[in-house]
């Protein structure tokens with residue numbers, strides 16, 4: 001943008017009441033800011049919500065936030081840097097500033113200023129001068145890091161994970177030619193000769209470049225962007241066929257809007273990638289998978305499956321997990337393959353807060369693609385979709401335990417209703433395990449997508465956030481749109497009307513797009529009291545969860561057991 005020398009009239013127009021306004025204590029007024037900038041011989045211009053400033057050919061942006069209670073200074077710098085390099089800078093050198101990387105804006109240095117404790121014009125001038133000196137030294141640091149060749153690799157430091165019991169490997173039957181990407185696990189795991197249920201899982205970890213070949217728009221590079229379950233198949237007993245459930249499921253975006261003007265991150269698309277794991281980070285029965293060690297397989301006891309007197313058993317889950325690193329933040333991603341045929345999808349934020357500030361609330365949204373292909377080999381291409389809900393009024397409910405089942409025949413979006421316990425059902429009407437009886441027809445197999453929201457995250461500040469306006473989006477399996485954040489372009493016309501060309505589902509395979517979100521309200525436990533740095537501490541995990549639950553896949557309770 002072009003920077004203009006400033007004349008007072010610009011600011012009288014922008015803030016017509018300014019001349020009469022008394023400076024509020026505990027805030028940085030526009031007058032204070034313009035006086036400070038003029039005192040530094042800067043060129044500056046007010047653009048929407050921020051000042052574009054140039055001092056001695058160094059450009060930066062000054063944001064006035066929360067009516068001037070806080071300021072944010074942000075400067076783009078020359079050069080590229082790995083996350084490891086930026087983290088190293090933040091740990092060793094950045095006291096008040098923070099280095100961040102954004103795909104489009106590149107590497108930036110930022111500093112937040114808390115004006116609520118009092119900020120004078122002289123104080124702001126000094127802050128800006130210090131910041132510019134730090135930008136210079138940051139650029140020197142990046143140039144040296146690049147020259148030393150340490151700008152590409154993550155540090156190889158074995159994590160300190162505390163005391164663990166002796167680690168065993170989970171009982172996976174791994175396809176030897178698959179780089180651990182294809183395996184079978186049978187349940188119960190303590191009786192492998194007499195197993196009853198089994199999962200066959202084929203997963204992958206795909207780079208940005210590989211994803212781009214499929215229609216994603218991630219920018220170039222080898223960062224691992226898509227942690228995919230390519231296919232997952234379940235057996236309800238040793239004689240049953242493999243029944244496919246998933247066909248390409250993965251988190252498509254981690255979207256993190258802060259409730260400040262304009263601060264938001266598309267962390268998956270723009271910022272980071274999945275990180276290498278150490279075997280030490282796994283639980284008692286675990287192992288890393290593949291040469292790249294980006295995925296952990298872990299067998300977990302998940303509590304009591306059922307209990308009545310001595311009739312009970314503990315349930316098990318084979319969990320695949322990975323960790324997506326996005327500068328200061330990271331995300332845990334888990335797929336839990338349950339012994340009863342369920343699949344649990346979990347996402348959790350953890351890491352160092354972007355701002356060491358109690359007021360920096362933000363949403364951690366995880367946006368998933370769940371490709372469904374339900375049925376045994378040769379009979380898994382015909383699926384139907386339904387929205388299942390509990391009627392709200394006693395009259396609608398009637399005396400018969402009535403549940404509303406709405407057929408979904410076209411690409412469409414649907415919202416979760418707390419009173420309706422809304423769930424999305426995918427059915428293979430050509431395949432039944434439960435036979436017809438006198439009082440009912442055969443019951444086809446289904447999977448229900450059931451979600452466990454902490455709240456519903458709607459974002460309405462920017463036009464490109466319309467992918468957050470609904471809870472479930474249903475498309476054909478061959479929908480040309482690959483990215484969750486672009487679903488709005490598929491479902492709406494440019495002026496926001498429903499797209500008249502949404503396709504019929506034609507009883508083919510579908511993709512369920514669903515998001516889950518956690519609101520992060522910073523607390524002292526997030527390591528922000530003494531500043532957010534690796535020396536001080538970080539936010540612990542909090543999970544957002546949904547599951548696929550089988551329906552009419554078994555003729556009885558899965559793996560039924562009573563105590564001896």
Ligand SMILES: [Cu+2]
Pocket residue numbers: 349362364520539
């Ligand atoms: Cu957070």
